[in-house]
Amino acid sequence: MKDTYTFKKVLLPVDESIFSKRAAIFAGKFLRYFSKELSELTILHIIRPGYLTTHKKRVDLRVEFFKKTELFKKLKDEFLNEKIKPFLDTYEKILKDSGFTAKISKRVEEGEPGNRIIEILSKEDYSTVFLSRRGIGLTESLVMGSVSTKVVYNTRKQIVYLIGEKFSEEKEISNLKILIPVDGSEYSKKAVEHGVYLVKRIVKKIKEVKLLRVINLDVYYERLEQGIDPEKEAEETLLVSRKKFLDEYIPDKLIHTQILIGIPSEEIIKEIKENAYDLVILGRRGRSPLKDLIMGGVSSAVIYNCKEPTIAIINL
Template sequence: MYSFKKILLPVDESKHSKKAITFAGKFLKYFIKDISQITIFHVIRLSYLTAHEKRIDLRVEFLKESELFKKLKEQYLKEKIKPILDEYEKILRDCGITIEIIKRVDEGDPGNKIIEVLCKEDYFSVFLARRGISLTESLVMGSVSTKVVYNAKKQVVYLIGEKFSEDQVDSVSKILIPVDGSEYSKKAVEHAVYVVKGLGEKIKKIKLLRVINLDVYQERINQGIDPEKEAGENLSIAKKKFLDEYIPEKLIQTQVLIGIPSKEIIKEIKENNYDLVIIGRRGRSPLKDLVMGGVSSAIVYHCIEPTIAIINL
């Protein structure tokens, strides 16, 4: 069973980060008993020194050893970064987060540093702000969230949606879980069960959706298998996971559709105002996803309103 343990909260000075921190606080307070540590993590880009380029040697090999660099960094941390991290810690505390909060600063490329920390340290989940750009744009521009989504090997990545408002009392009440019977899908269901149990009566709707790909549908027919019956069985297995944890059956809806999975799931999300979508990811690169039309990528880059939790194996 998935459970929250160590949580990484990468941040910058933007309004998007403030929203992500607020979501994390209002969401994670229901899982406090499981969490050992939350880390607020800021990565300084060396570009912040460009304003001083006439005063110091900007060649990278000299920067970090330069006394002027050290003084500028100390001043920058004190005047610009510490107040922001203190503000984010206060937001978490005001939301009811009582466990240890670490404030951590590093230098370099934010995406690469976040991945490095996730790979080397035992974090279960990372909560990221998102800025609503397409997969193509993110590949060209080097989006931090794209780097993390495609390089996090075992973490659950939460991308905070635009729908969430900082003045919301609760963060999640309606959840969608696309199901296809794969190991990735099963892990998504396991995490969803854990989330629903933690949020308790805050949850008003759980939707389990199976979209049968048209090509797969015909293949199954040719094999003498009823694809809709098979899909129904997959949904029943997923539903039982919730019922086994005493989650009220009246909250759970199941549906089988036939079509192009990404299109049908996106349509479902946009028409039904979900707060959270929990999906498994197959582990392809962003370029392969762009070419092959990965379902999880399509959902992430076409549905910016809900928060999306991506389950990596």
């Protein structure tokens, strides 16, 4: 199994919201099964610019040189110890109480959260980032500058997990239903590889893995005109994907396949909503969010129309 698809070093950005708490609980319960191969999980909190003006009204931060004074450093340390360290310690406890045993580090940075996370991911050797979701749509997130949207569309080498609303503090990692849409592209092949990696390690926690091939209606008729059977072509794609699981001795009874004909994004969303999947693994083509919105990209459509499942975005 290639390192590209594995958990090696994980970044967990957090704030004090219930959404971050959900992401931390999921990370702890899920990643405990991968603790032996994880080198480190970093709990990251990013302080937005102007944080001291909010908490220390008496300080005029418009004076740039003040930031270099001993008083500023003292106030900053006070703020970190009083406001930040306690909730980072709480997240560390959540992870450990969930059974996570790999190394945990805590890190505080300053800046605009989305941009700072992207910068860290581009410069450092994190394999995966776990992000909370706040349940807003793509158009809204583009206008508001959603952190998760920025990270998903500006990450090129990491796996991004968006933790869904279906997961709760009481829910354990068991009887998982996983959906992996496939189309034979390099992007979907990477999604399958990550799925194999996961299932092989937590096979006893899996109820079903469905490999879904949606044949675009226009492509369907084009293939027929070319004398190609599109359904047979789809079956071959599914067989290749299914074989990757079987080659790793994953029980064939867990791996199901299905072919649908229609508009891919619509059919995948319908499948997710009707069958209550816990995890959806998607390969992403690397388009910008605006281009995805205009062109009707599958990954964007699924992310912003399916809030319940956790979604893993596999980037090239």
